[in-house]
Amino acid sequence: MTDTTPRRRSRRLLLAGATAALATATLAAPAGATTWGIADQKPTTFTNPAFTQLKDAGMRTARYTMRFDALKYRNDASRKFYAEQVDAWMTAARAAGVRPLVTFWVTASNSSALKRSISSSAYRTEFKRFRAAYPFVKDFSLFNEPNLTGPFKSRPEALGKLYKAVKKDLRSCSGCNLLAGDLHLENGATTAAYAARVAKGAGTKVGLWGINNYHDVNDRTTTETARFLRSPAVRGSKVWITESGGVYSRKASSEKGSPFLAQRKKATSDGAREKYQYDATRYLRTIATKYRSQIQRGYVYQLQSEPHANWVPGTRNGSWDSGLIDPRGVKRRSFDYVLNTFL
Secondary structure, eight states: OOOOOHHHHHHHHHHHHHHHHTTTSOOOOOTTOOEEEEEOSOGGGGGSHHHHHHHHHTOOEEEEEEETTGGGGTTOTTTHHHHHHHHHHHHHHHHTTOEEEEEEESOSSOOHHHHHOOOHHHHHHHHHHHHHHOTTOOEEESOBSTTTSSTTTTOHHHHHHHHHHHHHHTTTOTTOEEESOEEEOSSHHHHHHHHHHHHHHHTSOOOEEEEEOHHHHHHTOOHHHHHHHTSTTTTTSEEEEEEEOOOSEEOHHHHHHSOOHHHHTTOOSHHHHHHHHHHHHHHHHHHHHHTTTTEEEEEEEOSOSSOOTTOOTTSOOTTEEOOSBOTTSOBOHHHHHIIIIIO
């Protein structure tokens, strides 16, 4: 029966407003604790019963990576799918009451000029377009792994100047956070040197950095993360682990060319792969706990690789699988560990 009484109508509106507000609420964790989220590109993540369990336990933030100029091509027949993907993810995240962290990346176009260089004005135009479309988003990272690929790889000072400009653009945004980038962290000293050049370009202290530290996590070491955190440009700043986790499998060339401990130990069966993934997931928490004075947030990648009802345990599923649940939807040991220990 439709409820039409004014009092109940008002109550429904208040409840709807409270649900929507979850997406923009300030995330709070106990003092010294890390706030945990999921990093996953699929909008279906938010309606997956496994994620509902994580959310009910306290996981209320998620990270998404998008082309920095995707929304520019909403009406472009050949490229509008980039904008459609963004909209589908944002709509699903907001409906779930999840606070997004959005990381920007390379151009959605085929522009050779934008592949070589992104001007501050071009980037900021698209950043403003995004903010107008999704004003509830408060957490941003300038670029995904800029020290690994893209136009800022050899131009970290330009990224620093962009950080300064966008930081200024956000000065009136209450509760907004800006990361100078989600840095690929394989060698701590090299990544720290890149960060120093970003800070030099910014001409100011960068207060918040992002790192993707799969190598330390899957090799079960803190060495490279520690080198980065203790470097002059990063010491005293806060850090978010924007993407990391225990990896079940990667494409064969990656496992051969840049092997994690699991590949060096020749883990190929389902049992062996899942054990190494579980141990790595535990080590992600170990790193966050050890450096909790600096590491504020961590985003576990991913809930599930591409769903595949007929997936055979022990085999690869696409180019990357670090899912907390397997392609069939069966929970892995790492899922229970995240659910019961991270949150």
